[in-house]
Structure formats: structure tokens, C-alpha cells
Amino acid sequence: MLHYYDNFKPRNMRxxxxxxxxxxxxxxxxxxxxxxxxxxxxxxxxxxxxxxxGMYGYKEGDYKIYxxxxxxxxxxxxxxxxxxxxAYDRPFKKWNKTFGLGGYLINSKAGAxxxxxxxxxxxxxxxxxxxAEGKHYLTTGLQMxxxxxxxxxxxxxxxxxxxxxxxxxxxxxxxxENFSRASILRFDANIGIxxxxxxxxxxxxxxxxxxxxxxxxxxxxxxxxxxxxxxxxNIQTGFDMKIEPKINVCARxxxx
Numbered sequence: 001m002l003h004y005y006d007n008f009k010p011r012n013m014r015x016x017x018x019x020x021x022x023x024x025x026x027x028x029x030x031x032x033x034x035x036x037x038x039x040x041x042x043x044x045x046x047x048x049x050x051x052x053x054g055m056y057g058y059k060e061g062d063y064k065i066y067x068x069x070x071x072x073x074x075x076x077x078x079x080x081x082x083x084x085x086x087a088y089d090r091p092f093k094k095w096n097k098t099f100g101l102g103g104y105l106i107n108s109k110a111g112a113x114x115x116x117x118x119x120x121x122x123x124x125x126x127x128x129x130x131x132a133e134g135k136h137y138l139t140t141g142l143q144m145x146x147x148x149x150x151x152x153x154x155x156x157x158x159x160x161x162x163x164x165x166x167x168x169x170x171x172x173x174x175x176x177e178n179f180s181r182a183s184i185l186r187f188d189a190n191i192g193i194x195x196x197x198x199x200x201x202x203x204x205x206x207x208x209x210x211x212x213x214x215x216x217x218x219x220x221x222x223x224x225x226x227x228x229x230x231x232x233x234n235i236q237t238g239f240d241m242k243i244e245p246k247i248n249v250c251a252r253x254x255x256x
Contacts, residue, residue, distance in 0.1 A: 035213065035232050036083055036108055036117075041254060044068050046087045046104045046123050048234060049211040050141030051194035053125035054091040054100020057137050063090035066104070083108045089123065098127035100141070114152040119188065121145035135199040141211075143190040147218055147229075150183035179222050186218035192234075209236040232256060 038044050043066055045052045056064075066087040074080035089102025103122045110116070125141035157169040160176050192211030199205075213232040221227040238252040 036085075036106055036119075038068055038070060038083065038085065040068055041236075042250075042252065044085050044087065044104075046089060046102060046121075046143075047085060047106060048236065049192040049194055049209045050123050050143040050190050051125050051139045051192040051209065051211070052100075053102045053123040053141050053143075054089040055125055055127060055137075055139045055194070056091065057196060057198050061091075063088065079109075079112050081108070081110045096130075098130055100125035100127075100139075103145070113156045114150075116148075116150055118148040119145065120148075121188065121190065135197060137196045137198045138194070140193045141191070145188055147186045147188040148184065149220060149222075151222070153177065153179055153182055180224055181222055184220065184222065186220075187216055188218055189215045191215055203242045204239055205241075206239040207237065210234065 036047070038047070041048050045064075045066065066085070068083075068085040070083040072081040083106065085104065085106045087102060087104035089100055091098060091100050093099070101124055103120070105121075106119045108117045121143040122145055123141060123143045125139050128138040128140060129136055153175075154171075156175075157171060158175045158177065161169045161171060161173040163170040163173065190211060190213045192209065194207070194209040196207040197205050211234045213234065214229045215231060217228040217231060219226050220229050233256065235255040236252065238250070241249045241251070243249055
């Protein structure tokens, strides 16, 4: 049901804006820039935790290919925010040990400013327990690669470019911005550890994973002032429960 009140003045709306600003202003000192956010983290296993690279537990497999595509705000924007993820991994044995090798590529495009982030990471993992038929499964992993960010400053308008004579923004007016660069390329690294109880005779298999993204805290700034990317901590836990031979319940909890 929709109610309309004729005595709701614009001044009241301005007061609401002031209250909202007062609430969120103290958070500016503790807020950090967002990283990629994908809905199906289980599909993007390598992006979640490098320790899961080529590690399939007691499940057999020669290799895996992962793919995720996300599109956001397409209904209200001519240039929506998109994220594309593609990964590959496989297990292999060497020196009577189990390893996993792979990598992922994730590309994100954001809005009219053509702001893009490309992350290409090579991933490796090691099975510490080295016994897929046992009760415990403990792995650790490392990822290294490059982080590229770029944007087109000429597709963005600024406050100083507003022209009252035309009632809009005039891109021919100098924007008075001074960017030393419009693209950066940085080294990036992630680490992680993963544990799962995998005894086949049991119905419930709990799991726990912990990973740290952007260990090197790469400088993301497009100007001479440094702005380092904060490290992102991922904690994942949950369990797999076998209901019937062909039916499993997979519960997951994620904290970032």
C-alpha cells in the first residue's frame, strides 16, 4: 500500500540527509575500499582460499574449470558494474607428495568512468597430511601475480565543469584535476590454510578455512600520494552432511 502526504516538504528531506550524513561520517575513518564481491564463493574456490588449489579431498578429479559472471545495476545504468571470473586447477603428485597448481583471472568493470580492475594470480597448494584416505585433510596455499587498475579520466565530469548557462556539465571546461597516471600495475600475493574432516564412514564433515588477501598491500593510488590496499581476511567454516547416498547438505558461513 502506498501513502502520499501532501505536507511532506523538501526541507524535511534535507533534514533526513543531514541525519544520515551525521550517522555515517564517523565511519569514514575506519572504512576500507571494497574488493570484488561474488555471490557464489564456493564456485570461485581459488579466489576464496589458495589452499584449495587442486585439492579435492577424497573426491577424484583430473582438473576443474571455474567460471562466474556478475552484472549489477543494469536496470538503472547504461554501463552496469560487471565482474568476470575464470579459473583452472589440477592436483598432481611429485616426490610421493600431493600438490595443486592452477590460477585465476578476474576482471571487474565499474560504471561510466571505465574504472577497471584486472587480477591475474598463479596459485599453488600443498597437502600437509598427504593422505586423502585418512580422517583429516589439511592444506596450505600461496598465490602470486599482478594487480592492474585503470580508468579514463576524460569520461568523468566534475563539479567545476557545471555550466549554469547550459544547465548541465560541460566537458570542455577544464576539470582542474591532476592525475599522475591513469593505470597502475602492482605485484600481489595471497596466502591461506584449509582443513576438513573427511572420514567416509561419518555423515558429517566439518571444515574450516582462513586466508589473507593482498599480503603485499599494493599501492592503489593514481597520484603521488600513496594509498595502499588493505589486507582482506577471509574466514570460512561449515559442514557437509550426507542425507542419502546421492543427497548431501552443504552449509557454509563466510566472514570477511
